[in-house]
Amino acid sequence: xxxxxxxxxxxxxxxxxxxxxxxxxxxxxxxxxxxxxxxSNFKPYPSGHVYFTLKDDLATIKAxxxxxxxxxxxxALKDGVAVICKGRVDVYEKRGEYRLLVDAxxxxxxxxxxxxxxxxxxxxxxxxxxxxxxxxxLPFLPERIGIVTSPGGAAIQDMIKIxxxxxxxxxxxxxxxxxxxxxxxxxxxxxxDYFNRTKxxxxxxxxxxxxxxxxxxxFNEEVVARAIFRSEIPxxxxxxxxxxxxIADFAADVRAPTPTAAADIVVKDKRDLIxxxxxVRLRLEQCMNKRLERSKLLLxxxxxxxxxxxxxxxxxxxxxxxxxxxxxHGFSSYFKEMRGQADTLxxxxxxxxxxxxxxxxxxITVKKxxxxxxxxxxxxxxxxxxxxxxxxxxxxxxxLETSPEN
Numbered sequence: 321x322x323x324x325x326x327x328x329x330x331x332x333x334x335x336x337x338x339x340x341x342x343x344x345x346x347x348x349x350x351x352x353x354x355x356x357x358x359x360s361n362f363k364p365y366p367s368g369h370v371y372f373t374l375k376d377d378l379a380t381i382k383a384x385x386x387x388x389x390x391x392x393x394x395x396a397l398k399d400g401v402a403v404i405c406k407g408r409v410d411v412y413e414k415r416g417e418y419r420l421l422v423d424a425x426x427x428x429x430x431x432x433x434x435x436x437x438x439x440x441x442x443x444x445x446x447x448x449x450x451x452x453x454x455x456x457x458l459p460f461l462p463e464r465i466g467i468v469t470s471p472g473g474a475a476i477q478d479m480i481k482i483x484x485x486x487x488x489x490x491x492x493x494x495x496x497x498x499x500x501x502x503x504x505x506x507x508x509x510x511x512x513d514y515f516n517r518t519k520x521x522x523x524x525x526x527x528x529x530x531x532x533x534x535x536x537x538x539f540n541e542e543v544v545a546r547a548i549f550r551s552e553i554p555x556x557x558x559x560x561x562x563x564x565x566x567i568a569d570f571a572a573d574v575r576a577p578t579p580t581a582a583a584d585i586v587v588k589d590k591r592d593l594i595x596x597x598x599x600v601r602l603r604l605e606q607c608m609n610k611r612l613e614r615s616k617l618l619l620x621x622x623x624x625x626x627x628x629x630x631x632x633x634x635x636x637x638x639x640x641x642x643x644x645x646x647x648x649h650g651f652s653s654y655f656k657e658m659r660g661q662a663d664t665l666x667x668x669x670x671x672x673x674x675x676x677x678x679x680x681x682x683x684i685t686v687k688k689x690x691x692x693x694x695x696x697x698x699x700x701x702x703x704x705x706x707x708x709x710x711x712x713x714x715x716x717x718x719x720l721e722t723s724p725e726n
Contacts, residue, residue, distance in 0.1 A: 336413065343411035346418060350409035355381070355420060356428065359401050364388065370397070374405065374420060382419040383407075392425075393439030402428040434533065437540050440567055444542070449549045450570045456554040458574060459522050461588055464491040466521035466553075468511035471496040475529045475558070475579035482583035487590045493521060499528035504538035509547035516551050524551065525582045526568065527558030539566040548572050558582030678711035685709075688716070697722045 333341070357374035364370045370388040373380050383405060385391075397403070407422040427435050444450060465483065469476050471494055483490050495511035498504040508526060515521050526548070528539070538544065539559045548555045548571040557572035558579040569575040576582035670676065678684070685694040688705040700706065700719050708715040 335416075339411060339413035339416060343413060346409050346411055352406070352408065355405045355407070357381075357403070357405075359397060359403060360399050362397060362399050372397075374403075382417065383422050384419060385422045385425065393436045396427065396435050396439050397425075404428055437533075437567065440540065440542055440545075441570065444545055444567065444571070449545060454549070455573045458554050458556070458586065461593070462490075462522035462586065464493065464521040465586060466493050466495060466511075466515040466524045468495045468497055468508055468515075468524060468526040469528055469579070470499045473499065473528060475527060478580045479525065479558075479583040482580055483587050486584075486587045490587060499538060500531075500535055501538070505541035505544050508538055509543045512544075512547040512551055512555065516553055519553075521553060523586055524553050524555045525558055525576075525579075525586060526555060526572075527576070527579050527582060528560070529579065530560040536560055536566055539568040541567070544568050545571040556582045556586060675711070678709070681711075683708050683710050 355374060357376050360373045360375055360380075362370070362372040368387050370385045372383055372385075374383045375381075403425045405420060405422045405425040407420050407424075409418055410421050411418045448454065467476060467479060469479075476494060480492060483492060493515075495514055497507035497511050499508070512524060512526060515524050526539075526544075528536075530536075536559060539557070545567045548557070548568060554573045555571075556574045556576055557566070557568045558576040558581065559566045559568055560578070565575075574585065576585055674684070686692060686707050686709070687694060687700070688707055691707075692699070694700060694706060700722060702719050702721065704719045706717050706719065708717055
């Protein structure tokens with residue numbers, strides 16, 4: 321004999337009540353847990369959340385990361401990547417599904433900071449920010465050095481000690497910034513931009529002492545890398561100890577393993593420079609002395625050669641004197657002949673001068689209207705007026721009669 325289920329003396333749950341009980345039980349037991357698996361079905365949503373499936377060889381679980389955008393580097397997570405997720409298990413009552421709500425995750429074997437470091441490094445490398453041909457040479461001897469670092473850190477003390485120990489009157493300007501914390505990267509970038517705006521330094525050193533990856537995080541930020549890349553002034557990166565590399569190191573024109581090494585690279589030892597100048601001066605003096613000795617020898621050889629050619633020069637002096645005498649004589653004869661010709665021509669011009677002819681009683685007759693010279697009686701008629709030019713004065717006459725040419 322069977323009895324209806326409704327007659328059983330136990331509690332009857334509604335679907336929502338059962339789901340709520342399961343959710344409460346699961347939430348209380350599986351909080352702040354670590355789950356390892358491989359990502360599949362990775363799907364970002366416009367809301368900024370990311371949904372994916374976490375799986376291993378035997379099972380799968382749905383997972384979600386809320387507000388994913390901005391937390392993790394673009395492209396760091398994708399299908400096939402093994403990760404470790406921290407979060408809690410929750411039950412989605414409406415569908416009766418459970419899923420892992422992820423608070424934080426890391427690529428297996430790589431921390432979040434390292435993951436961001438690798439992603440940013442690949443991005444800037446593709447853009448050419450680390451290209452060797454973009455690196456600017458350091459000045460041989462800078463007159464002014466700008467340092468972007470914390471004024472209270474050990475790094476600045478070490479650098480100043482090295483700089484003034486090598487060149488006691490070097491000009492050093494410190495732009496004080498934080499080198500640790502969320503806003504430190506913006507202060508560092510502003511310090512680099514400040515020196516580029518004011519142009520008051522010849523070289524920039526930026527850095528800090530060593531530390532953990534978290535401590536060095538500001539020098540792994542994109543804003544610092546781009547400030548270094550756009551700097552017109554050469555930048556030396558001096559971050560951490562020798563084994564530490566940052567994004568700033570790759571973007572800088574020169575990477576120094578430590579702040580102390582950066583100061584040593586930038587500044588030449590004044591004593592060494594003085595010794596170098598003394599050595600150069602000595603070599604220049606030796607070179608000039610050798611050239612003077614060689615010039616003296618060449619001059620002596622030329623003098624000897626000139627003495628040997630003395631007779632030759634004397635002969636040529638006599639020859640030149642003879643040529644000069646002949647030239648003077650030839651010019652004298654030529655000018656004398658030319659003067660005689662000129663006198664003859666002058667006499668001829670004098671003889672042909674019309675004034676001289678008129679002085680001897682001759683006259684020139686022209687027609688009054690046309691000023692035509694009259695040379696024949698046939699050219700005029702009776703009563704025609706003529707001008708008669710005499711040696712002194714002119715006459716206006718009228719023709720009374722003409723006669724034949726003979």
